[in-house]
Amino acid sequence: MTLHHARPSGVPAAVAASFPDMEAARGAIEALENVGVDGDDIDLLGQRAEAARVPSSPSRADRRVAGHMARRIALGAVVGAGAGALVGVVLGLIVLAVTSVGGGAGLVFAFGLIGVGMGVVVMVFLSFERSVGFSDAWPLTFEDAPEGSVWVAIYTRDPKTRDRADDALVRLRPLEVRRAAA
Numbered sequence: 007m008t009l010h011h012a013r014p015s016g017v018p019a020a021v022a023a024s025f026p027d028m029e030a031a032r033g034a035i036e037a038l039e040n041v042g043v044d045g046d047d048i049d050l051l052g053q054r055a056e057a058a059r060v061p062s063s064p065s066r067a068d069r070r071v072a073g074h075m076a077r078r079i080a081l082g083a084v085v086g087a088g089a090g091a092l093v094g095v096v097l098g099l100i101v102l103a104v105t106s107v108g109g110g111a112g113l114v115f116a117f118g119l120i121g122v123g124m125g126v127v128v129m130v131f132l133s134f135e136r137s138v139g140f141s142d143a144w145p146l147t148f149e150d151a152p153e154g155s156v157w158v159a160i161y162t163r164d165p166k167t168r169d170r171a172d173d174a175l176v177r178l179r180p181l182e183v184r185r186a187a188a
Contacts, residue, residue: 019051019159020168023180026155028054030178032147034158035139037174043160043167045141051157058149070148075137082133083126090125094118155181 025031035048050058061067098117102110138144143158158180160171175183 018186020162021172022159022184023175024155024182028147031156035144041170041174043171047162048141049159050143054151054156058146058151062150067148078133078137082129086125086129087122090121091118094121
């Protein structure tokens with residue numbers, strides 16, 4: 007299935023930034039969505055983007071998506087387990103200190119174990135949510151495309167969205183930024 011974003015009729019790109027490759031463009035799309043730019047307002051432009059719209063091997067792109075998500079989710083699980091264990095043990099020690107419950111080590115261990123479970127669940131969810139782009143342009147960044155730069159464009163009439171997009175893109179240090187006349 008080929009995804010192709012339909013640009014809003016009569017709306018020029020408010021901001022566009024050139025990135026060295028599809029991976030950097032993917033990071034830009036994720037950064038834009040993380041600051042509240044709607045995925046429907048984001049598109050990829052240029053020869054590389056057009057080449058990616060005609061997938062040569064969908065299974066290769068699917069494996070890249072799965073690998074991208076698996077790395078982020080695994081990192082989230084590890085961070086969540088560590089943070090959850092720490093919070094659980096601290097809470098267990100606090101409960102132990104303010105109550106006269108017996109079996110102190112078991113109580114602290116139980117709180118730590120519960121903390122690990124909760125931390126993993128929360129961080130896996132957040133990692134998944136942050137690792138998947140909702141823009142039709144995001145999956146294109148996993149397709150086989152010729153080497154070289156690609157443009158990430160934001161189509162919006164809202165000045166606040168334009169400013170958030172501009173700030174997010176500039177922080178990523180693109181090769182070039184173009185802005186429509188306000």
